[in-house]
Amino acid sequence: MMIRVRSRDGLERVKVDNPNATVGELKSLIQTQLNVPIHNQTLSKNQNLLLAKGNDIQKFNDMADPSSPLAVLGIGHGQMVYLAYEGQRSVAGPQIKISPAGSFGKKMTMDDLIAKQMRIERQEKPHCQAVSFDRDAANAFQQYVNENLAFAIKRGGFMYGSVNEEGGVNVDFIYEPPQQGTEDNLFLLRDPEEEKQVEAIAIGLGLRRVGFIFTQTISQGKKDYTLSNSEIRQAVEVHAESGLKEWVTALVKLEVNEDGGADVHFEAFQLSDQCVKLFKDGWFAENCGDLDPKITRMTKDVVILGKDTRDVDNDFFLVLVKILDHQGPLSSQFPIENRTSPVNLRALKNHLDKTKNLLYVKRLSNFHLLLLLAKYLDINADVPQLAACVQAQAPIPEGYQILIDSLASNSRD
Structure with a gap:
C-alpha cells in the first residue's frame, strides 16, 4: 500500500509492503525512503502538527507507540499522515541545465531567470508576538456562527484594535461587512460608505484595522488542509491592502473533543512576507479549476527544496500566532450589523x-x-x-x- 506523508517539504509517498505494518515499521520506511532519521520523526494524523513549534510538538502523541498497527489507527492505502522533524535533509530534485546563448536548447529570458531564483521558504517567526481577543467580541462572533448558522456557511469580519510596542495585537471589536457565505466560499460585499463610518469610529477610539477573521464550515473540517487556496487568496488580498506588518488572520472552526462532542476553536496566523509579496507581484494564478484546495498555484515556476513547481502547499505561507484574551472597554450588548435582521x-x-x-x-x-x-x-x-x-x-x-x-x-x- 501507499501512505501519503505531508511534512514542511510538501506531499510525498511511502511504499508499505506489509499490510500489518506498525508505526515503528512506517518510521523505518520513512527513514529509508525519505531520509528522515527515526529519532527525529514525530508522526500524527492531526494536520496541526505541521504548524506546531517547540514543545507543542510533543502534544501530538496519537502515533507515539511504535507497536501500534497502522490498521488499528485507521491508516490504510492512500491515507494521509503528517510528519514533523528537526534539522535538514536532502530532497532529490531535477537537475536544471541552462544552455548558453546561441547553443541548442531554449534560451532563458529574464523572467525565466527570476522565476528560477524564486525559492519558497517558510517564515520561522511572525511579526505579531501574540494576538489577544476581547472576550465579548470573540464570543459574539462565534456564538452567531454556531447558534444561527450552525457552521454550515462561512462568515467573516474585520478585526479592529491596536498594536503595542512589542508587536502584540489587541482586538477590541469585529466589524462584519455585508456578505454572502456558502459551504466553501465567503463573498464580501464591501460597502465603501459604511467602511468610512467604521474608520471614523475607529479613529475616535484610537484603534485601527488589525486583521481578518473568518470561519470554516463543518464540511471543511473533514478535509486535509489548514486553509484552502481560496481562503489564502482572500486573506492575502486584505492583508496586502492593509500595509500592516503585524496583520493577523484568524480562523474559527468546530473541532471534535475527547468526549465526541464539538468545541469552537480559534486559530491565528500571519501570512508570510513572501506570500504577500508574491500576491502583490501577480504570481497568484487565477481560475485554477479543480486544483487541490490545499495547493496554491503560481503563474511561474518556483523552487521548493530543489524542485521546480508551480504548486505551493498552502502551509508554506502560514506562520502560527499565539492567542490570548482580555476584557476590553467596549460592551457587546447591541445587535450586530449586516446579519439576518437589520439594525434600526x-x-x-x-x-x-x-x-x-x-x-x-x-x-x-x-x-x-x-x-x-x-x-x-x-x-x-x-x-x-x-x-x-x-x-x-x-x-x-x-x-x-x-x-x-x-x-x-x-x-x-
Missing part, C-alpha cells in the same frame, strides 16, 4: 431603555451602536468626537445626548 433605531431605543441606570458614556460604549449612530451623524465631526468620548470615558456633551434620545424616541417598530 428601535434597537437603539431598546438599548437606551435597558441601560438607563448607567452613565450616558457607558450606554454608548459599543462599536455596533456607534455604527448605527454614524448613519445619522456627520462622520467627519460628530462620529469621531462621540467615539473619542467613549475612548476616554468622558461625559457625552448634552447636545449629543438630546440628539440621540430624539432619534431613539422617533423610532418605529
